[in-house]
Amino acid sequence: MSNKIRVATTSLAGCFGCHMSFLDIDERILQLIELVEFDRSPITDIEHCSNCDIGLIEGGVCNSENVHVLREFRKNCKILVAVGACAINGGLPAMRNFIPLEDCLKEAYIDGIGVENAQIPNDPELPLLLDKVRPIHEVVKIDYFLPGCPPSADVFWKFLTDLLEGREPSLPYELVHYD
Amino acid sequence: MNKTITIDGQVVPFKDGQTIMEAATEAGVYIPHLCHHPEFTPHGSCKLCTVNVNGRTCSACTFPAMEGQQILNDAKELNEDRKKITQMLFVEGNHFCPSCEKTGNCQLQAVAYHLNMLDDHFPLFYPHRELDASHAEVLIDHNRCIFCTLCVRASQEKDGKEVFAISGRGINKHLIVNAESGLLKDSNLEVTDQAAHICPTGAILIKHTAYQVPIGERLYDHNQIDQVSLNREKLQDEQ
Numbered sequence: 001m002s003n004k005i006r007v008a009t010t011s012l013a014g015c016f017g018c019h020m021s022f023l024d025i026d027e028r029i030l031q032l033i034e035l036v037e038f039d040r041s042p043i044t045d046i047e048h049c050s051n052c053d054i055g056l057i058e059g060g061v062c063n064s065e066n067v068h069v070l071r072e073f074r075k076n077c078k079i080l081v082a083v084g085a086c087a088i089n090g091g092l093p094a095m096r097n098f099i100p101l102e103d104c105l106k107e108a109y110i111d112g113i114g115v116e117n118a119q120i121p122n123d124p125e126l127p128l129l130l131d132k133v134r135p136i137h138e139v140v141k142i143d144y145f146l147p148g149c150p151p152s153a154d155v156f157w158k159f160l161t162d163l164l165e166g167r168e169p170s171l172p173y174e175l176v177h178y179d
Numbered sequence: 180m181n182k183t184i185t186i187d188g189q190v191v192p193f194k195d196g197q198t199i200m201e202a203a204t205e206a207g208v209y210i211p212h213l214c215h216h217p218e219f220t221p222h223g224s225c226k227l228c229t230v231n232v233n234g235r236t237c238s239a240c241t242f243p244a245m246e247g248q249q250i251l252n253d254a255k256e257l258n259e260d261r262k263k264i265t266q267m268l269f270v271e272g273n274h275f276c277p278s279c280e281k282t283g284n285c286q287l288q289a290v291a292y293h294l295n296m297l298d299d300h301f302p303l304f305y306p307h308r309e310l311d312a313s314h315a316e317v318l319i320d321h322n323r324c325i326f327c328t329l330c331v332r333a334s335q336e337k338d339g340k341e342v343f344a345i346s347g348r349g350i351n352k353h354l355i356v357n358a359e360s361g362l363l364k365d366s367n368l369e370v371t372d373q374a375a376h377i378c379p380t381g382a383i384l385i386k387h388t389a390y391q392v393p394i395g396e397r398l399y400d401h402n403q404i405d406q407v408s409l410n411r412e413k414l415q416d417e418q
Binding site: 089145 | 298
C-alpha cells in the first residue's frame with residue numbers, strides 16, 4: 001500500500017458537472033497524482049470504498065442507493081466533503097420536491113409526449129425513489145462544503161492543496177459562488 | 180462638541196435622532212443588513228444588523244445612537260450569529276441560486292458570501308410557494324421572498340400606493356398583492372414604481388431584463404457587499 005492520500009469520489013443525484021469541473025484542474029492533475037491515489041471513483045471504476053482520507057460527494061440524495069453509497073463513504077472516509085449546489089441544498093433535482101412523486105413518474109413514463117409502451121419502471125434492481133430529494137448533510141455528518149454549480153477547478157485545487165499541505169481549508173471571496 | 184458612540188473601538192460621531200446604523204454608515208462602518216434601506220422607515224425584522232450595545236443585543240437599524248455607547252459589530256460571535264440567521268433565511272425559502280436570474284446581484288447571496296457561508300447547516304424546508312407571472316412587466320417568485328417588507332414600504336412611502344403587504348404569521352407568513360384576484364396584473368403596480376425595483380433577492384423581478392449581464396460579471400461576483408453597500412448608502416445620504 002502506498003502512503004499516498006487516498007481520495008474517493010462519487011456522484012449521487014448530480015449531473016457529473018462537478019466531476020468535470022474537478023478535471024478542469026488540467027495539467028495540475030499531474031501534481032495531484034503525485035500526492036493522492038484515487039479509490040472508488042468514476043475516474044477509477046473501483047466499485048466500493050476502502051479506507052480513504054478524503055471523500056468527495058457530488059449531488060444530493062434522491063433514491064435508496066444514494067443513501068447506501070453516502071453511508072459507505074461516511075464509514076470509510078476520514079473527511080467527507082459536500083461538493084456543489086446539489087450536495088449542499090438538493091439543487092436542480094430538488095425542484096421535484098414541489099410535485100408529488102407519483103405525478104413526476106406519470107409525467108415521465110405515462111402521460112409525457114412521445115411515450116411508447118407506457119409503464120412506470122418497477123424492476124426490483126432499480127433503487128426506490130425517495131419522496132423528496134435531500135441534501136447530504138441531512139443524512140450523514142459532512143466535514144466541509146464546496147459551493148458552486150459547479151465549484152470551479154480552482155476551488156477543488158485550493159481546497160485539496162490546503163488539506164494536503166496541512167492547512168485548514170479556506171476559500172477566498174472570489175472562489176465562493178453559489179451559481 | 181460632537182456626540183459620539185464607539186463601534187469596535189472606533190469613535191463615530193452622531194446627530195440626535197440618528198440610529199446606530201445611520202451613524203455607522205455615515206462614518207463608513209458597514210453593519211450587515213437586508214431589511215434596512217436608508218430611504219425607508221426601519222423595520223428591524225431581518226436581525227442581521229444585530230450588534231452588542233453596552234452588553235445588550237440590539238438591532239442597529241432601529242436602535243437610537245446615544246452618547247457613550249460601546250458597540251461591538253464586526254465580532255466573531257456576532258458574525259457567527261448572522262451566518263446562522265442567513266442560513267435560516269435560505270432554508271425557509273427556496274433559494275436555488277444557479278437557476279435564479281438575480282444571482283450575482285442578490286443581496287441575500289452577497290451577505291452570505293460576505294459571512295463566508297458555505298452550507299445551509301439546517302434541514303431544508305422546501306416550502307411550496309407560487310409564482311405570479313401575470314403582470315406584463317413584473318414577476319413575483321414567492322420562493323425567494325424573505326419578508327423584508329422593502330416592497331411594502333416602497334409602495335407606501337415612495338409610490339403612494341399600497342400594492343404589497345405581508346399576511347399570515349410565523350411559517351405561514353407570505354407576501355400578498357392588493358387586488359381582488361390576488362394577482363399582480365390586477366394591482367396598480369407599474370414597472371416604474373420603486374417597489375418593483377427594491378427587492379434585495381430575486382423575489383420581485385423586472386421581466387425581459389435577465390442575463391443582460393453574464394454570470395461572473397455581476398455586482399457581487401467581484402465586489403463585497405460591505406463596500407458596495409457603503410458606497411451606495413453614503414451617496415443616498417448626501418443627496
